[in-house]
Amino acid sequence: MLTYQALKEYLFRLDPETAHNLAESAIRLSRLCTPCQNYFIDKNFVVDERLTQIIFGKKFLNPVGLAAGFDKNATMIRQMAMFGFGFTEIGTVTPKPQDGNAKPRLFRFIEEESLQNAFGFNNQGMLAVKKRLERVYPFVLPIGVNIGKNKLTADKLAINDYKTLVENLHEFADYIVINISSPNTKGLRTLQNEEFITELFKMTGETTTKPVLLKIAPDLDKKEALSLCVKAVESGAKGIIATNTTIDYSLLNDAKNFGGISGKALADKSFEMFDYIAAELYDKTTLISVGGIDSAEEAYRRIKAGASLVQVYTGFIYKGPSLAKRINEGIMELMNFDGFTHISEAIGCERKSRR
Numbered sequence: 532m533l534t535y536q537a538l539k540e541y542l543f544r545l546d547p548e549t550a551h552n553l554a555e556s557a558i559r560l561s562r563l564c565t566p567c568q569n570y571f572i573d574k575n576f577v578v579d580e581r582l583t584q585i586i587f588g589k590k591f592l593n594p595v596g597l598a599a600g601f602d603k604n605a606t607m608i609r610q611m612a613m614f615g616f617g618f619t620e621i622g623t624v625t626p627k628p629q630d631g632n633a634k635p636r637l638f639r640f641i642e643e644e645s646l647q648n649a650f651g652f653n654n655q656g657m658l659a660v661k662k663r664l665e666r667v668y669p670f671v672l673p674i675g676v677n678i679g680k681n682k683l684t685a686d687k688l689a690i691n692d693y694k695t696l697v698e699n700l701h702e703f704a705d706y707i708v709i710n711i712s713s714p715n716t717k718g719l720r721t722l723q724n725e726e727f728i729t730e731l732f733k734m735t736g737e738t739t740t741k742p743v744l745l746k747i748a749p750d751l752d753k754k755e756a757l758s759l760c761v762k763a764v765e766s767g768a769k770g771i772i773a774t775n776t777t778i779d780y781s782l783l784n785d786a787k788n789f790g791g792i793s794g795k796a797l798a799d800k801s802f803e804m805f806d807y808i809a810a811e812l813y814d815k816t817t818l819i820s821v822g823g824i825d826s827a828e829e830a831y832r833r834i835k836a837g838a839s840l841v842q843v844y845t846g847f848i849y850k851g852p853s854l855a856k857r858i859n860e861g862i863m864e865l866m867n868f869d870g871f872t873h874i875s876e877a878i879g880c881e882r883k884s885r886r
């Protein structure tokens with residue numbers, strides 16, 4: 532069997548977006564080979580009572596999910612079990628299809644195991660995605676649907692885009708994520724303000740009974756981020772996802788001066804933001820940590836700080852298809868070492884000991 536190391540040598544010779552598109556085609560094609568799918572599910576999918584949780588009324592067989600942005604158009608949902616993910620988040624989806632920003636818009640920083648992207652919500656739009664979700668939902672893996680406004684929608688009309696998206700997609704989502712934290716849509720991050728967040732979650736509360744979460748940027752002032760998250764939860768948000776990519780270009784040598792950085796370079800910054808928010812919110816709402824997670828140790832650090840679930844994107848590109856399996860197995864070893872018999876005992880244990 533071809534190792535990921537060998538495959539990566541080849542893929543990394545291609546332009547990063549071409550490599551992504553090729554990988555997407557291959558992943559989609561795997562549906563034609565049921566034995567191949569079964570082989571990978573057996574190989575990578577960790578099912579263990581110690582990791583199983585009910586969250587948002589849905590069973591999460593393990594806590595490691597695929598972060599938004601990899602499967603923007605919901606074309607690979609069924610295949611995510613082959614990579615051992617316990618849940619998947621599709622999108623960001625916008626109401627109308629859009630092309631995103633000019634290419635090139637995805638860059639690798641191989642030494643730093645990081646990426647920088649300036650995609651700008653390229654996606655096929657709500658209706659195309661809805662058709663695919665209708666075919667697959669409900670699925671054994673919980674499905675998150677990440678939504679964002681169109682580039683051409685004025686900020687003062689942004690609420691209408693989010694309402695349309697929730698109305699159209701909520702039936703086919705186990706949870707919905709409001710994305711106002713991407714750095715690649717001009718003005719989007721300015722929506723990270725209390726007034727808009729209050730209005731947003733009032734609207735979602737009136738539109739759906741599905742859990743709606745807020746995904747935040749790592750670049751906000753920590754106090755400000757926390758008060759926005761508190762406001763979101765008070766207004767009806769059922770969870771916080773921290774964090775999106777960063778615009779702190781000092782984190783990489785030779786960073787571009789546009790787009791958002793993800794991967795190892797983001798890990799500590801993302802953790803610090805998560806930890807700050809979790810100190811206040813971990814037992815008040817569901818927290819999902821994302822940003823630079825590529826090992827069981829890093830995932831466990833987030834769990835102990837208060838994350839019920841973690842997500843990966845860039846680590847998946849650098850470490851390959853067995854990353855979720857390695858993280859899940861490693862988490863169980865670390866739990867054993869700490870004397871925990873279920874993940875719920877590990878979640879936020881650092882908080883409990885400090886309070």
Ligand SMILES: Cc1cc2nc3c(=O)[nH]c(=O)nc-3n(C[C@H](O)[C@H](O)[C@H](O)COP(=O)(O)O)c2cc1C
Binds near residue numbers: 600603792821
């Ligand atoms: C190429 C790329 C595209 C992304 N697209 C989205 C997106 O559409 N919506 C979103 O909420 N986050 C998006 N993200 C951010 C990831 O979901 C995640 O928050 C971030 O990359 C940090 O995690 P990581 O270090 O494991 O990659 C994207 C990330 C990358 C690398």
